[in-house]
Amino acid sequence: MMTKQDQPKAVTAAMLVVGDEILSGRTKDKNIGTVADFCADLSIDLCEARIVADEIDEIVAAINALRAKYDYVFTSGGIGPTHDDITADAVAKAFGVELNVDQRAIDAMQARFVDYEMTEGRLRMARIPEGGELIDNPVSGAPGIQIENVFVMAGVPKILQAMLESIAPTLKTGVPQYSVFVNSQVGEGVLSAPLAALQSSYQTVKIGSYPQLGSKDYMTQIVMRSSDEKILEQVRHEAQAIVDDLFEKAKKGQGPTI
């Protein structure tokens, strides 16, 4: 028998994007989607994401709120060499620790490029909050920072991706979640009642319904997620039967399609 101790536990995470350029509309964020996929691959539950401006107190407040609530916090943005890169400062402030130039970071940066002069800006990138560990950056050398459960990474998508690959082996993974879907030729207006009943019958399965406006192939996608593949298959089967039945009725003129 499986005891409670043996059961795999959920691992939770939040994402924090630091960046005026996202909030001003100038840049469209892709990093939340990247981290969402990354978490899904590791069976880590991404529970929340936030985007805040380049304002130190806002970043500090978000980091402290999120690190207290979730197993992991992943941040992107604000760790470059210029004056507007203040995420490391905010992390040091959030943890109440010093932020000093770290020889390990200088070594990592100089190992990446020949004749890499440590300009004022690069020394800025070499500042690591006390107690922090480096996150490897094979793209441009300047490291990310791990401090306790917070992973501070770059905003440039290619560098973020590389840093995520660096940290992946060090993370706890959660309970694998499986996902199946049924595409429906009838819309949510008629689906809602039978789907609500289906959800009530299967409390351990999360059933989501997504209208597909403008799709020629189907009107609604029903997505079912669970850690139990057997039950999931059963629910998929029942959802398919609901959809088929409603569509048959609609074709015979015995019921609405939307």
Place this chain on the structure above:
Amino acid sequence: MMTKQDQPKAVTAAMLVVGDEILSGRTKDKNIGTVADFCADLSIDLCEARIVADEIDEIVAAINALRAKYDYVFTSGGIGPTHDDITADAVAKAFGVELNVDQRAIDAMQARFVDYEMTEGRLRMARIPEGGELIDNPVSGAPGIQIENVFVMAGVPKILQAMLESIAPTLKTGVPQYSVFVNSQVGEGVLSAPLAALQSSYQTVKIGSYPQLGSKDYMTQIVMRSSDEKILEQVRHEAQAIVDDLFEKAKKGQGPTI
């Protein structure tokens, strides 16, 4: 002379996306970018964005945190007809008001389509928190909700866009922000010191620096934002001079390019 009272005030906003499908990675969010552009057009300062799961207490907490802090809160997602659409419930709970089927909402839905039967799901979409006003939905009829400073809108991008157009004329607009940029052939490593000095000289201009990894045309884009076009032009001029000078030196072998 312009007195303090005459000065236009900043108008602030936050965006809240409700949706498991974004956090699971299944759907990539586009609505934050849409709302960011919308706010920029109206000179509204989008200060923060959050994505939360389809969990009522999480939605309530986010709505209450954001509506207390910003002039406007825009939400997307969770107002469809199915059991997983719980944003209206969360809004009612956040405001401590009743949530009942509203005849105005039924009228709006039935005005949009002929023979529109009010199924259980559609009645769900017609529930409006007490004190709420309808937001017009010319796409699919089912209205959004405005209650005090919170605007509850659809997650389907096309419907969200239409709802934003519906509310735009009702919103206060803020101080117009102008933005200019300079593309730099030298990288942030050498730019950081002179840019920091430039920022110190112009406190009312926000200077951001964005590395363009993989671009053939330039290495860094310097973006400057301000409500004062004259000062902005001056700063742009100085930034261009910094960039030109560093690039000239680099070409002559007298300085680094990155």
